Amino acid sequence: MSVQPIQTILVAGAGQMGSGIAQTAAMSGFAVLLHDTSMQAVDTGMETIRRSLERFVSKGKMTREQLNDTLGRITGLSELALGQPMELVIEAVPERLELKKAVFQTLDRLCPPHTILASNTSSLPITELASCTNRPERVIGMHFMNPVPVMPLVEIIRGLATSDEVCDMIKALAERFGKTPVEVNDAPGFVSNRILMPMINEAVYAVYEGVAEPKAVDQVMRLGMSHPMGPLALADLIGLDTCLAIMETLCQGFGDSKYRPCPLLRKYVAAGWLGRKTGRGFYVYE
Incomplete structure (x- = not known):
């Protein structure tokens, strides 16, 4: 060839x-x-x-x-x-x-x-x-x-x-x-999103279950774990629809409930709150 x-x-x-x-x-x-x-x-x-x-x-x-x-x-x-x-x-x-x-x-x-x-x-x-x-x-x-x-x-x-x-x-x-x-x-989520997306999904669960507000979740990961951007701000940058699609691919590909997308993520996508590209996600953008 x-x-x-x-x-x-x-x-x-x-x-x-x-x-x-x-x-x-x-x-x-x-x-x-x-x-x-x-x-x-x-x-x-x-x-x-x-x-x-x-x-x-x-x-x-x-x-x-x-x-x-x-x-x-x-x-x-x-x-x-x-x-x-x-x-x-x-x-x-x-x-x-x-x-x-x-x-x-x-x-x-x-x-x-x-x-x-x-x-x-x-x-x-x-x-x-x-x-x-x-x-x-x-x-x-x-x-x-x-x-x-x-x-x-x-x-x-x-x-x-x-x-x-x-x-x-x-x-x-x-x-x-x-x-x-x-x-x-070739495997579901490859390496980057197999590791990143469950973290983002768990951050969404923390908000969904009332553990903390989005800003607090992101501050913990930035100030405590030295992440340059909090997981929820990153999700808004990526696009919540893309995050949901990747979580669904992981869930289907592995058949493991640990990859189940958070209901709040589904709700935001259904509402059209997709992050930066629509002006609203976990944060509101100009």
Whole structure:
């Protein structure tokens, strides 16, 4: 199996994670295609990238010329053409298995045979996503942390059929992005969310059961455990809908009641209180 050098990267999904991945790839010198189902969503993603780059300029971490060069390497798309040249796709659509499987089926049909398909999933099985394609050896997980341009970790998740060559290439790519790749095997929640999400869920239970208010829970973890951000503030940053989806994946994948999502988490998601992206979660945001 031959793997072509990566020059052009398609990011499928222009939301919070997709725009961050596109920005990181463009800052690293790659040509980037940023795709979503509507140009409005693409434009929103591009504006998110521009604002992020402006913060880099204001902090002296980037020049105005570098900002313009980075934006110039990103092309927005609302439609994909059959056989469009690209060596890598990074899927970053919402954390729903059936949606991701449908996206992978479409990508497999439209992308050239040599294209590597990567998923930014935070908990879903890479092997199952790969089974929807005719190229399971070229399917891999690239789980970026939020915010992508700042956080140094990328979990590299091997599916059952992922080739050594593809895995090595993706780890090298993550390093070119300025990240530290850590390889893990395909299991519910991988490593990061198998450990993180039960902690967040237990923090929600502490609020649900009246043990403490959200601010107090977060203060205990920040001041007592040296966490840079409390678990409930972090949940708001990640998105409570994403936290719930990951907990459900863990609960279903392991069949263990210790992963049962807290009813208060379900209630907040049902109310549309998803955290920072909606202006309200465990805290209220401007």
